[in-house]
Amino acid sequence: MPVAAGLKVLVVDDQNSVRQMTRMTLEQIGVRHIHEAENGKKAIDTASLQPLDLIISDYNMPEMDGLELLHAVRGHPAARRVPFILVTGRGDRELVVKAAQAGANNYVVKPFTADILRTKIEQVVGRLS
């Protein structure tokens, strides 16, 4: 059973405010190791440099969107096994289906509460203690 404080989570979003908000939410859940990346390229860099336990990525980003990042992660030798949660907007069903096909482990609809995020994470990594 993974311990929240031991999880290494990468948050990817081009909006600083959203990244910070996600960070705050993760901290509420008890996650202590939080990396941030403002675009897909930096996310790949971070993922290649250190082992991650989870990537939480927004979909709508310039240059490389969340799905493209997911493809890149799944094709990356070091990061391919890192669980991936895609953050989507309300009402974007098609995207969730695409994400599933591309190998996303889960999705979460923005805006989300700490409870929702925790549930979504636990569905992927197992119950957090």
Place this chain on the structure above:
Amino acid sequence: MSSLDQLKQTFFDECSEALQQIETGLTDIREGHGTDDTINAVFRSVHSVKGGAGIFGFEGLITFAHVFETVLDEMRSGKLAASPDNVDVLLPANDVLTDLIAMTRAAEAIPDNYGADSRAALERLLGKGAADGDAEDDDTTPADDFEGLDFMPVRSDAFDAPEVPAGGQSFRIIFRPGADLLKRANEPLYIIRELRKLGELALVAETNRLPPLAELEPDRPYIGWTGTLRTTATREQIEEVFEFVVGDCELDISLETADLPPSIDAEPLPLPAPVFAAPATAAPAAASLAEHSAPSIVPAPAADAAEPAAAGRPAAAKQVATTMRVELEKIDRVVNMVGELVIAQAMLGQIVHGLPEETSSRLAQMLDEVIHHTRELKDSVMSMRAQSIGAVFQRMPRLVRELATKTGKKVRLEMHGENTEVDRSIIERLGDPLTHIIRNSIDHGIESPQDRLAAGKSDEGTIRLVAEHRGGRIVVEVSDDGGGIDPDRVLKKAKAKGLVSPDAILSEDEINNLIFLPGFSTAETISDISGRGVGMDVVRRNIQDVGGRITLKSERGRGMTLQLALPLTLAVMDGMVIKVGGQTYVLPMSAIVECLRPARSDIHNLLGGRGMLRLRGNLVPLTHLCDLLDLGAAADTDERVVIIADAGDGTRFGLIVDELCGHQQVVVKSMEESYGTVPGVGGATILGNGRVALILDVEKLSDLAISQTSPLAAARVGNADQPVAMGVN
């Protein structure tokens, strides 16, 4: 400020950037330069505003942004044409969005129906789009989650607990979710999966609580489960699985001693059916995912996925700069500290000069170095505050387009030097004057296509907007190739309004400058574009308020040019310290052309006390600074110094002062807050000796000087009746 408040500030800063991108993008699309990337970027910006608004709970913003975003989504998917007509609906929508963000930022209540027109127009576009393409889902009541979508979260194997061997004890479990369990983001399916990990699980669903379909509330769980779990786990471990739902369900876990009911034991249900029915489209994807763990689906190598994405969007890649967001307040604090440093340095300089030569020379050398570094520090900090003037310029194409449509004129806008950097405080105050000047140009300057053709010009008028650095200042020029100013009409009007005396004889330049007088209007009829001509005096005052000056050149029938010369910064400037009548003042270096000690024979006194200086063949009017400042009669010595200054409009005049004390950087401290506007005084500063000195406003001094002799007297100095209060310390 709490961290949440700070995050909100960050969000609003991001919004400002997003709004600019939307405006630029839409303008590009409107003018036919738009690509798919442009539409995507605009969409993303609106999406970011909406997303952030959602996170921070800004409801008024979300709803409008949602409609806006939906229209853009239609446009980027090609269902809605990116035609000028459609973009003309989006541009005002961005204005509404801008207002909504401003109101949200100021924590003002958003009036009911604010932006309703724009929203209705957007919705009409959606109607159009839907008719052209497929009908879209009605998304007005978005759900928090796609409850109908059976996306099976894929469990990562990284954290899997070791397989629990079967055997051990049997527990009887009754689990009936309470009404609020789903609403609290819990999902019975996952609890059951967790249970299954502990051992052999056999459950039967109780469907007896299911209501008729018509009465079914989708967010309420109606199904309960009973069954057994054969496991080596303890009761505590089982209870732990239910940790988050304990208060939200009926739960009974009891050790089973009797044999299991045969039906359950014989045929354990592998997994209950999904609680919600899955729509057909989502099922295959989800099913395939349930079979494999995510990592086994490896669609493409990273390079393949990443590189085309980058190659396909060179424009977007170019824009990414390594930046850091810093609050303006923090930079301002540094600017203030640099100011204090400059003052302390000047004081140090005075002490050093007072020391005996042998000790002071090395010190003075070091001090020079410090001064050099301070100047660089000042420049660096100022460049941090600098923004490209493009932020103001980019509003103009739209303004020109709208006004051209309204007036039925053909106008082309040329812009150059958008990347010129100007201090942020100046940028903020440049928008209104520029807008007004351009309005005036289109309304009064550029002629109708017929008139232009008749005058032998092309039917399309041109407005040029140019910004550049020139001699320590930023010069912004707005020129048009319209009719220029008609001096006869202006003079007639000014006389009719009593702004100049009926028998005054004025040069063409003087007449042209009459348009800067308060209340002057040349428009024969009042138009709703530039109004009653209250503009140009306000424009001039705005520019003067930031230490800038405005000059006008007009050529009848050929057009006119307005030139705004602005200081690079408002906080620290180069000044010449002078003494007159026993008082110390500072003159801005930017206004000083030269300083000289003329021979008495070069000064010719005219009637009325005003002298003229013969300077390299030209006559320059002279004024005693102590007369202007009312410091009493000037000492009539040969030692006096004349400073040739630029009055701001290119004309030169000489100021007679007693002594030049030296050139130094001074920190401008505003006096307006404490004393109001004093004509002739631009601010104050603290000198090296710790005393306060007033910084003189050369342009105003020139006006004051003219007012002593010219028929334009009262008019040119707007408030000449106000006493010129001076007096230091």
